[in-house]
Amino acid sequence: MSTRYSRQTLFPPIGKEGQEKISSKHVLIIGAGALGSGNAEVMTRAGVGKLTIIDRDYVEASNLQRQQLYTEQDVADKLPKAAAAEKRLRTINSDVEIVALIGDATPEKLAELAEGVDLILDSTDNFETRMAINDIAQKYKIPWIYGACVASFGMSFTVIPGVTPCLNCLLKTVPIQGLTCDTGGIIGPAVQMAIAHQTAEALKILVEDWEAVRASFVSFDLWRNQYTSMKMGRAKDPGCLSCGEHPEYPYLSAENMTKTTVLCGRDTVQIRPPHSEGVDLSDMAARLKALGYEVKGNPYLLSAEMDENRFVLFQDGRALIHGTKDLAQAKSIYNRLLG
Known part of the structure; x- marks a missing residue:
């Protein structure tokens, strides 16, 4: 379809050359829930060459309020989210190679999936997996984009190995879960805003416009009309065990994995x-x-x-x-x- 990406290529920072780059890239999405389904749809519509999605859960009725790929029939069928996402995405853009995996994104599985990946989009719901993503990305030199949302709040940060601080630099230790969708709920616009931040950065990386990549940590609260952007360059830690001068990738070790x-x-x-x-x-x-x-x-x-x-x-x-x-x-x- 010659006009499929015409509006995207009319955007000067992408153009025809950028579109060719997008169509040659492989994106890995960890999680197919609220962020994952939205990220997957944007990447598929943008014409990424290959999209791999891994998720461990299945579709439930409470997902439908914010997880845009799924239907009531998926709930009735109790379809795994990865399978339901693949089914829907193939109807959106048949040019994109979709690989859907039903399972846990363990460190071993992430290492297996990392080969040939150009970008990782974090769409998970727990910091154990995020820290493993962070270590895998550092070990294999793959850019990745952190994203999270709850209630009316969301955040995003882009990690470029060797350039930016990593998530371990920012957090040092895995934080204890506080507010969750169960305790604080979540509204759809917060999900969409987080997706917008993640996918905008993704497109910059896929077309290799590195100067345009955001270097700050962004957070927002749509209900309270708050938006914060914090520069993070000074947070990079030479002694960080994930991205420092002598990395050990601690979150890939068995003792840091829970069963x-x-x-x-x-x-x-x-x-x-x-x-x-x-x-x-x-x-x-x-x-x-x-x-x-x-x-x-x-x-x-x-x-x-x-x-x-x-x-x-x-x-x-x-x-x-x-x-x-x-x-x-x-x-x-x-x-x-x-x-």
């Missing part, structure tokens, strides 16, 4: 087995039905419910235990059912 995670904004614990050996979902469905569970499923997962207990089991052995934030209780349920 249980309370999902952001939800009474849900994810249990991740040490090894992803795969699960026979048909066999498991039969076993659970025999125990009295009401079981529904699709080729990607099964959902089981009995009384107050509800959980979702994926093919790779991961499980989402709903209705609790208690890690010990979630582990007990998982071990009782799966051994």
